[in-house]
Amino acid sequence: MGRRLIPFLLLGLLLVFHAQLWLG
Numbered sequence: 001m002g003r004r005l006i007p008f009l010l011l012g013l014l015l016v017f018h019a020q021l022w023l024g
Helices: 005-023
Strands: none
């Protein structure tokens, strides 16, 4: 059930991490 959500969660985390790096 949650197996399909894991990739999306990882992608979201990566996006947030990149956003924080860009915004500094």
